[in-house]
Amino acid sequence: MGQPIARSHPSALKASCHSCSLSELCLPIAVGASDIDRLEDIIQQGRSFSRGETVFKQSERARSCFAVRSGAIKTSVVNHSGEEQVTGFFLPGEIMGLDSISDDRYACSAFVLERTSVCELPISHLEELSRKLPSLQHHFFSLMSSEIRHSQQHAMLLSRNTAEERIASLLLSLSSRFERRKLSPTRFTLPMARNDIANFLGLAVETVSRVMTRFQGQGLIQAKGREIELLDLTALQEIALTFARCRP
Amino acid sequence: MGQPIARSHPSALKASCHSCSLSELCLPIAVGASDIDRLEDIIQQGRSFSRGETVFKQSERARSCFAVRSGAIKTSVVNHSGEEQVTGFFLPGEIMGLDSISDDRYACSAFVLERTSVCELPISHLEELSRKLPSLQHHFFSLMSSEIRHSQQHAMLLSRNTAEERIASLLLSLSSRFERRKLSPTRFTLPMARNDIANFLGLAVETVSRVMTRFQGQGLIQAKGREIELLDLTALQEIALTFARCRP
DNA sequence: CGCAGACTTGACCGCGCTCAATGCGAGTGG
DNA sequence: CCACTCGCATTGAGCGCGGTCAAGTCTGCG
Structure with a gap:
């Protein structure tokens, strides 16, 4: 899954954010109606996964983030002693993989908890488009910022x-x-x-x-x-x- | 401190990243030598703080991130029952406030632990410059991504x-x-x-x-x-x- | 129907919290 | 110089939350 999903699906569908019921939770809220097309150009509507499959695995090459369209996903890492550590749950409208942009390897694995479909967001394309659409760039900074806070909140929750x-x-x-x-x-x-x-x-x-x-x-x-x-x-x-x- | 520090220092110095000993840890690593000037244009070399002072306070308007030049800082939040929760420590070369970009209020307070000087990075300018310098944008995505991972690591550390x-x-x-x-x-x-x-x-x-x-x-x-x-x-x-x- | 995996319930015990006292160094003033 | 204080750090005694281990129960599925 390190490769864009397109590989296994040569005819991967272009996303249709316009008609997506989650458009008010997901990326489209960040761009004007006129720019949604450009978003759709870079987003690949991925295939569906069923329970137990992985969308990506820890330490594979990280080329994409994923927006959950339906279903549910857990992300987890295995520490060196082989134990699993669940780091988060992702529900429709939420974006996972933001923690994996930095060193180009996925920091965690994404396990499918129930029948799930995702949209794939290739990171390089996202960065490129972000430069052209200030509101998209801002949105991404915000997303990542909130993600930091959520992790902090979670750490605080666990700490005391x-x-x-x-x-x-x-x-x-x-x-x-x-x-x-x-x-x-x-x-x-x-x-x-x-x-x-x-x-x-x-x-x-x-x-x-x-x-x-x-x-x-x-x-x-x-x-x-x-x-x-x-x-x-x-x-x-x-x-x-x-x-x-x-x-x- | 919600206002850029410049307010209290009308003659705030332009940063001199060129001569900063931390330039190999800090933002300059992200931009070509020729673009450091543009970085310096938007960065304000802030004043020094002494032990006990705050660089910014939780829920003030968040207009800037800060790079630590020297000294040490702890960030903490107070939960509704009034207890302090330390969320991180920041040492020279590290950037704090990345968690506060999303909802334009600082998510935490930054307390100075020992005599400290910081460089102020106005967020809006950073976003603007990031659009022009792809490597800077990439660097910021990376920074925030690592920050997410650090929080997750910390959460894992606390959890078991x-x-x-x-x-x-x-x-x-x-x-x-x-x-x-x-x-x-x-x-x-x-x-x-x-x-x-x-x-x-x-x-x-x-x-x-x-x-x-x-x-x-x-x-x-x-x-x-x-x-x-x-x-x-x-x-x-x-x-x-x-x-x-x-x-x- | 039977099996495997998920969930629940109970008994016991240890890590780390709480409370409380003491130690210690820096700063202050007489 | 000592006496005093204040904040910080250390040490000890006791106990409770939640982990571990071990059964037992429920559920879906072949």
């Missing part, structure tokens, strides 16, 4: 917060990200396994389980497997509020 | 590593950053208090103290107050290696 606070934060983060897509902020299906949640939050799976049943006992959530309903958002916010704020 | 691993990692990070500046990688003065270290690493001060005396007992380091000597780099690396790698 209890298991309950971490889990409440994650649930609320997911909630607001679903809401942005006009989906229910209180009733959704977790795209990732408990294991991934635990790993991402620096906890043991057992702890995640325990906390979620505790939350359920307190009437804060209703959980059956990956089906989640948030019953008391304000209480969850109260718990999570020990740290700053969630993904905007 | 023991106190010893965290502290060994920090010591090695500092070591390599001193080395980059042609200073001794094994003998240096910590610019920050134990308190800041503890906060940054998500530990209690007492734990930092205990671990450092333990390291000393094992002959790994020699510490007297903030004077540190790393006696056994490989052993420290062995300890830290549970996670990935330090600041390049």
